[in-house]
Amino acid sequence: xxxxxxxxxxxxxxxxxxxxxxxxxxxxxxxxxxxxxxxxxxxxxxxxxxxxxxxxxxxxxxxxxxxxxxxxxxxxxxxxxxxxxxxxxxxxxxxxxxxxxxxxxxxxxxxxxxxxxxxxxxxxxxxxxxxxxxxxxxxxxxxxxxxxxxxxxxxxxxxxxxxxxxx
Amino acid sequence: xxxxxxxxxxxxxxxxxxxxxxxxxxxxxxxxxxxxxxxxxxxxxxxxxxxxxxxxxxxxxxxxxxxxxxxxxxxxxxxxxxxxxxxxxxxxxxxxxxxxxxxxxxxxxxxxxxxxxxxxxxxxxxxxxxxxxxxxxxxxxxxxxxxxxxxxxxxxxxxxxxxxxxx
DNA sequence: TAGACTCGCTTCGAATTCGAAGCAAGTAGG
DNA sequence: CCTACTTGCTTCGAATTCGAAGCGAGTCTA
Numbered sequence: 001x002x003x004x005x006x007x008x009x010x011x012x013x014x015x016x017x018x019x020x021x022x023x024x025x026x027x028x029x030x031x032x033x034x035x036x037x038x039x040x041x042x043x044x045x046x047x048x049x050x051x052x053x054x055x056x057x058x059x060x061x062x063x064x065x066x067x068x069x070x071x072x073x074x075x076x077x078x079x080x081x082x083x084x085x086x087x088x089x090x091x092x093x094x095x096x097x098x099x100x101x102x103x104x105x106x107x108x109x110x111x112x113x114x115x116x117x118x119x120x121x122x123x124x125x126x127x128x129x130x131x132x133x134x135x136x137x138x139x140x141x142x143x144x145x146x147x148x149x150x151x152x153x154x155x156x157x158x159x160x161x162x163x164x165x166x167x
Numbered sequence: 168x169x170x171x172x173x174x175x176x177x178x179x180x181x182x183x184x185x186x187x188x189x190x191x192x193x194x195x196x197x198x199x200x201x202x203x204x205x206x207x208x209x210x211x212x213x214x215x216x217x218x219x220x221x222x223x224x225x226x227x228x229x230x231x232x233x234x235x236x237x238x239x240x241x242x243x244x245x246x247x248x249x250x251x252x253x254x255x256x257x258x259x260x261x262x263x264x265x266x267x268x269x270x271x272x273x274x275x276x277x278x279x280x281x282x283x284x285x286x287x288x289x290x291x292x293x294x295x296x297x298x299x300x301x302x303x304x305x306x307x308x309x310x311x312x313x314x315x316x317x318x319x320x321x322x323x324x325x326x327x328x329x330x331x332x333x334x
Numbered sequence: 335t336a337g338a339c340t341c342g343c344t345t346c347g348a349a350t351t352c353g354a355a356g357c358a359a360g361t362a363g364g
Numbered sequence: 365c366c367t368a369c370t371t372g373c374t375t376c377g378a379a380t381t382c383g384a385a386g387c388g389a390g391t392c393t394a
Contacts, residue, residue: 011303014307015310019306020190023190025236046187069191071382072344072383073345073383076343076344077381097388098342098388099389124179130313130315131309136182139182139306142302143189145297146185147192149296150193228372229373238351239374243373244350245350263372265358
């Protein structure tokens, strides 16, 4: 029987599968380390990391959800936990009464500082052990444009709503 | 204050973040397509794809769990659903009465054939649109060794148990 | 400024995920 | 053969995830 034409060739398929496997395995290893080191999940860790990167340590809920690629309701849940643990603060935005801003606390920063070395250790060993410095540069140069390309599509959290009342 | 030494340099960090973001965004896009096209999740799709690749269409539960990077109990749940839907079959292994083998059915193959074109479309557009053919080759050449390196560590499903009754 | 829409977030219920514990089968040492 | 350990899978409860629905605030247009 005639094979249907493929829009993905074997080389691409290999890259795609490897990407999925690597990210799955990496995520698993990371999750283990974070759990042992500081009772964190990867999602909560990512929330804190993202906040820590901004000048004020603050981000809106929606931007946070888009950044770490999680549903809005999922983020509400996780930020609730982080707030209860005293690692972040929630406050209404001064600009827009609809928005909620999340801010990392000193305790949050301290926790990150505590787990980060171990985290980097895992990433270095699992992901970068088989890669040279140049390989890492190449990998970044390949994946960053892909990320930007994917981000250019309507952002994740808005996609569902946008599809409903379609254009 | 003195910065602690980092085991991950900025370039590596960029590659790492891009990898996480890309895999998250890609997975989301895939999940959308599979849901619309055939009421499949990515996990169930992966199960069927893995089975389809083997000569007999059969794999043991444990091997399947390791392959798609999911917990054993999670796989039990998903295979249960697939079996109920008639897409796979479960049978005790002839070699080892402890093992359960999972086999893809004709219906399973048919479903994959039905959703695969759309799936490849998504992967082509989301992941490979910004990458040349050579880029794809490079990406595979980078990630496949990483995958093999990660797989060389004790396989995921055995990790917990192995840690309990330590080395 | 009223009406209609959009936007940001939370709440809700359902589905999925994990790890711990349990059970049955296999294996090794004495 | 018996005991102890390992292995493969499932069951269970708890945690996490999502999308749909709801609510209040903002925006645009006639």
